[in-house]
Amino acid sequence: MNTANPLPQACATARVIEALAHTHLYDCYQCGKCTAGCPMAAQMDIAPNRLIRLLQLGRGREALDAQSIWQCVSCQTCATRCPKSVNCAGIMDALRQLSMEEGRVSPAQRRVMLFQKAFLDNIRRNGRLHELELIVQFKLAGFMHDRRFSLLFKDATLAPKLNKRKKLHLRGKKVRDRAVLRRIFARSMDHS
Amino acid sequence: MSRIGVFICWCGENIARTVDVDALAQEVSKFPGVRCAMNYKYVCSDPGQALVREKIAAEKLDAVVIASCSPHMHLKTFRRAAQLAGLNPYKVEMANIREHCSWVHHDRAKATAKAASLIRLSVEKARLDHELQPIRVPVTRRALVIGGGVAGIQAALDIADAGYEVVMVEREPSIGGKMAGLSETFPTLDCSQCILTPRMVEVGQHPRIKLYSYSEVERVEGYIGNFTITIRQKARYVDISKCTGCGDCWSVCPLKRNKSEFDYGMGVRASIYVPFPQAVPARPVIDAKTCAKIIRNGCGLCEKKCKAGAINFQDTDKLVEEKVGAVVVATGYKLYDIGEKQDKASLAGYGEYGYGQYKDVIDSLQFERLLSASGPTNGVLKRPSDGAEPKNVVFISCVGSRDNAKGLPYCSKICCMYTAKHAMLYKHKVHDGQAHVFYMDIRAGGKGYEEFVRRAIEQDGAKYYRGRVSKITQEDGKLVVRGADTLAGVPITVEADLVVLAAAMRPADGVAELAQKLNVGYDEFGFLLESHPKLRPVETNAAGVFVCGACQAPKDIPESVAQASAAASKVAVTFAADELMREPEIAGINEQTCVACYACLRACPYHAIEQAEVRTPRGVFVKHTARVNPGLCMGCGTCVAVCPSKSADLEGFTEQQIYAMVESLV
Ligand SMILES: Cc1cc2nc3c(=O)[nH]c(=O)nc-3n(C[C@H](O)[C@H](O)[C@H](O)COP(=O)(O)OP(=O)(O)OC[C@H]3O[C@@H](n4cnc5c(N)ncnc54)[C@H](O)[C@@H]3O)c2cc1C
Ligand code: SF4
Ligand code: SF4
Numbered sequence: 001m002n003t004a005n006p007l008p009q010a011c012a013t014a015r016v017i018e019a020l021a022h023t024h025l026y027d028c029y030q031c032g033k034c035t036a037g038c039p040m041a042a043q044m045d046i047a048p049n050r051l052i053r054l055l056q057l058g059r060g061r062e063a064l065d066a067q068s069i070w071q072c073v074s075c076q077t078c079a080t081r082c083p084k085s086v087n088c089a090g091i092m093d094a095l096r097q098l099s100m101e102e103g104r105v106s107p108a109q110r111r112v113m114l115f116q117k118a119f120l121d122n123i124r125r126n127g128r129l130h131e132l133e134l135i136v137q138f139k140l141a142g143f144m145h146d147r148r149f150s151l152l153f154k155d156a157t158l159a160p161k162l163n164k165r166k167k168l169h170l171r172g173k174k175v176r177d178r179a180v181l182r183r184i185f186a187r188s189m190d191h192s
Numbered sequence: 193m194s195r196i197g198v199f200i201c202w203c204g205e206n207i208a209r210t211v212d213v214d215a216l217a218q219e220v221s222k223f224p225g226v227r228c229a230m231n232y233k234y235v236c237s238d239p240g241q242a243l244v245r246e247k248i249a250a251e252k253l254d255a256v257v258i259a260s261c262s263p264h265m266h267l268k269t270f271r272r273a274a275q276l277a278g279l280n281p282y283k284v285e286m287a288n289i290r291e292h293c294s295w296v297h298h299d300r301a302k303a304t305a306k307a308a309s310l311i312r313l314s315v316e317k318a319r320l321d322h323e324l325q326p327i328r329v330p331v332t333r334r335a336l337v338i339g340g341g342v343a344g345i346q347a348a349l350d351i352a353d354a355g356y357e358v359v360m361v362e363r364e365p366s367i368g369g370k371m372a373g374l375s376e377t378f379p380t381l382d383c384s385q386c387i388l389t390p391r392m393v394e395v396g397q398h399p400r401i402k403l404y405s406y407s408e409v410e411r412v413e414g415y416i417g418n419f420t421i422t423i424r425q426k427a428r429y430v431d432i433s434k435c436t437g438c439g440d441c442w443s444v445c446p447l448k449r450n451k452s453e454f455d456y457g458m459g460v461r462a463s464i465y466v467p468f469p470q471a472v473p474a475r476p477v478i479d480a481k482t483c484a485k486i487i488r489n490g491c492g493l494c495e496k497k498c499k500a501g502a503i504n505f506q507d508t509d510k511l512v513e514e515k516v517g518a519v520v521v522a523t524g525y526k527l528y529d530i531g532e533k534q535d536k537a538s539l540a541g542y543g544e545y546g547y548g549q550y551k552d553v554i555d556s557l558q559f560e561r562l563l564s565a566s567g568p569t570n571g572v573l574k575r576p577s578d579g580a581e582p583k584n585v586v587f588i589s590c591v592g593s594r595d596n597a598k599g600l601p602y603c604s605k606i607c608c609m610y611t612a613k614h615a616m617l618y619k620h621k622v623h624d625g626q627a628h629v630f631y632m633d634i635r636a637g638g639k640g641y642e643e644f645v646r647r648a649i650e651q652d653g654a655k656y657y658r659g660r661v662s663k664i665t666q667e668d669g670k671l672v673v674r675g676a677d678t679l680a681g682v683p684i685t686v687e688a689d690l691v692v693l694a695a696a697m698r699p700a701d702g703v704a705e706l707a708q709k710l711n712v713g714y715d716e717f718g719f720l721l722e723s724h725p726k727l728r729p730v731e732t733n734a735a736g737v738f739v740c741g742a743c744q745a746p747k748d749i750p751e752s753v754a755q756a757s758a759a760a761s762k763v764a765v766t767f768a769a770d771e772l773m774r775e776p777e778i779a780g781i782n783e784q785t786c787v788a789c790y791a792c793l794r795a796c797p798y799h800a801i802e803q804a805e806v807r808t809p810r811g812v813f814v815k816h817t818a819r820v821n822p823g824l825c826m827g828c829g830t831c832v833a834v835c836p837s838k839s840a841d842l843e844g845f846t847e848q849q850i851y852a853m854v855e856s857l858v
Binding site: 029030031032033034035037038041042046049050077081083084085 | 597
């Protein structure tokens, strides 16, 4: 990996992204292997390699406003296969984080963000996922946001399937050591 | 008292801009031992050299210090000038006040003071310089060529045609290298065998070329002009002086399903075999790993069948010695192993491409064999799994190459070209087929190369996608290739019948061990190091050892051949003189004080130190001692540093000189 960072001073967004994702944007030579393996690329408005290119060009605004950063499912395929070891999935994370901190998440993607928030809140509380609680929380938050009844009960038909796989427990299990949990969250919220 | 002349060069503006050359000359003229000091605009120019010569004569100078650029640049120039004026050339010293001073400093006063110090050092050294005479060594006018690929063949023929004898050592049963297995060759599409095999035959029949096939270099001793090479002739189990090459043996051999190395596993061969019909020598070899007679004393049919009585199951490896004066290394390349298994910890494989797992994912040399008219399918394109004609073929370039995560950041240079060739030849064979090429960049620098790639796209309809492939899977008998086209910004999925991977070029196996025997350097990937990438591209740092072909860096046939001819001409230059002159700045050992601990012998990187005995003129043994072989010593000074009894010293850089230099500064 390159240690010299050739990013011009002007690319403020790019610098922050590099720091957050612990990676060098200019290591990317635009081979496209990230996009080639991304399960979501076909649905994306701006494919992963192009997001990195925008950042290289100092056009962070366009990257931050892309729908695709919210379509990414964090599967890590891109980062695993990148020939230059660019942490593409980490860049996706960083873009989401910045875009959220700026409060500029596009309305179309707000539900994705709400889901992610609900998911993390759930983990923060329990230390592991409690599916039923997550569903209720996400549906409510979504409803408060756009008041659409139709979405409230969408996917309800999945319930029996989830039940069959023993994914629906009325009472979730919690991890015992809450202090560890707090420490993990404190660490990962620490930007430096 | 010495009479030293100091000549300070302005180097145009290069030195004079930062160093006050007038003040410097004045100060230097006061140094003890300095007879005269002057400055001049370009001391290396004709009038500059004339000035040096005049002063040597007029002032009866006994040493000269030139304060100018690096000795790498002009030491030879000034030594020659001094010699013309009757001064021993080894009484010329240089003080580098350009690279070591004016180029790296801004402050004029400080730079001038530093220049004075640098000159003071050289003056001190010059005071203690001895007159030295160059060392003359005799030359054996025979060359060794290691590797019989196209590069080795070209070098051997050129040297032999120049009138010198050549010993060629090839480790495979036949010469020819990779080129013998190629189908047609870019950029002209001539048939590889048609242009190579006549050259192979020439090597086989040349009166001045002695060919050791199925042999390797075991040991290298000596130095430029005087190498002794020990060659290991591997047990072939066939006496090639008796064998007529009739072929009775391999037709009678019952074990016919061994994977053929020459076909990269795409075809089969018997346990006694010639790798391919045009082999040179066209004599078989027995594969001891599979032969039933050798493994368990069974079969033996070939021995019974051979009318010439050439088969010898008792054959063993033989060591032979050859004396040569120069060596050409042409050991070529191999392809990167694409699968998970790697021979070096720094490399990783491509699990994601399914090579070794799916039969129809093959590498580029395997595809050459499928295309070749003399290949296992007689040039009919059949895929390995079921022999069907593939209608959609995907070619992936940069497999391994330019992939830091797999450990090979370099470009293999030739894959863009042969991939275009593959797409083209495929279309010529399968008219209703479609070639798909995934590439990162198209590198087609070369005469007719760009046009060649465009022909593949424009005339033969190859579809080029700019992007790397992420994964290959097998679904319903199809290979599903998932890539992207970064120009359109869309993922691309191709269902293929055959996938060809353009694997990176790596140096041949065992080249590091060979390089160590020859004292030749190699880079982190194992490619042999030339001594200067621009000005000495076929020389190495070991005097008398030259490189050519793909063992030095990835390259194609035209470049390999050009380099081979260059190496051959360097050999001819070496052989042109009656004797070789070597610089006399080498180590010497004071045999009176040497305690024969041989620390130097173990430390010397050039194996230049020998154990010897001191005897009286009547031959009575006095003591053991270490002794320097002047032909081998490169003057590195390692022995001087390790000698505990201070018996080793380096001419031209004696300890006395170094101490005097240091003392003058402190
Ligand atoms: C798929 C593919 C297609 C290609 N197509 C083309 C093309 O169309 N046109 C073109 O110009 N180039 C082409 N090339 C490149 C071409 O193969 C090389 O440029 C050329 O073969 C290099 O020749 P060489 O003699 O340096 O090496 P090699 O051909 O590798 O020969 C080296 C020889 O040295 C021997 N050897 C190795 N180590 C030792 C040892 N320690 N002791 C003794 N002998 C040893 C080997 O057995 C071999 O015979 C292609 C390459 C590939 C991979
Ligand atoms: S981590 Fe995101 S961007 Fe990367 S491959 Fe997975 S979904 Fe695509
Ligand atoms: S049968 Fe004997 S003579 Fe004929 S090729 Fe084989 S070894 Fe040579």
